[in-house]
Amino acid sequence: MYVPKLNCTFIPENFPNLDSESIYLCIKNNELLIDSKTNNLVFLTKEEKKWSGMDASTSHFLGMLDDKLCYVEDLSKDSALLENTILQNMMSLLGRIPDNLFGLCSRAIQLSEWYRNNQYCSKCGSKMKKHPTETAMECEKKDSLVYPRISPCIIVLVTKQDKILLAHNKNFPGKLYSTLAGFIEAGETVEEAIHREIYEEVNIKITNLSYFGSQSWPFPSQLMLGFHAEYLSGDLKADNKEIDIVKWFNYRSLPETPSARISISGKLIESYVSKMYLNKLPAFR
Ligand SMILES: [Zn+2]
DSSP states (O other), X not given: OBOOOTTOXXXXXXXXXXXXXXXXXEEETTEEEEETTTOXXXXXXXXXXXXXXXXXXXXXXXXXXXXXXXXXXXXXXXXXXXXXXXXXXXXXXXXXXXXXXXXXXXXXXXXHHHHHHTSBOTTTOOBXXXXXXXXXXXXXXXXXXXXXOOEEEEEEEEEETTEEEEXXXXXXXXXXXXXXEEEOOTTOOHHHHHHHHHHHHHOOEEEEEEEEXXXXXXXXXXXXXXXXXXXXXXXOOOOSSSEEEEEEEETTSOOOOOOTXXXXXXXXXXXXXXXXXXXXXXXXX
């Protein structure tokens, strides 16, 4: 079994273009194969895969994990599992798999699901097959080409000097509060989506948007685009559809929020809070 080092690098690529050893991550029903003793992701060599007793319906190239060609094997419904392995869903692995392998797992799950869901053309009903030179499914009658679907979303931390705006979503467990987020609608710019979502969800206007970073979020196919923004005007009011509570919190006394190790929401909060602490330090004399 191949065990990537903690400082491993994963570079997504569409086609293998050098001759190197291949390794295989395995999934079944969108759950990842894990070593039940070490809790590590299982990467099999070609030989191990051959003798594993597992049966894969398809395989997709993901990119380079260090100097290895990395593939995902989508195990068939009835496939047995290798001894001493278990399946775990990606959500339960958040914070436990290193950041550099998060992108790899996210890509593995999304490509496998895209392939499974696009076996027939939605225009003419004919069989689809993989395009020879692009990551796309092509109808055998050549009337449609389907790329893996990615749904862009905005996620925004709104602040007002010492205070940060956090909301409790109706679907969140317990007292977890997070930043505001939403899907970008057809025809919208990212900026328009941010202003609309914040106004729809909590009834305020914002200003001074600044881009922070992004995160692939495969539940099922979001790309989260993270922003900081400042309060401009309006009275805070939860929409009561998605958000049931929204409040300003002083950066020194925050409620339970997502971990910065897991999500971009946590990273946005952490970055603002540490900036505030730094600003409040007495000047060095
Ligand atoms: Zn067709």
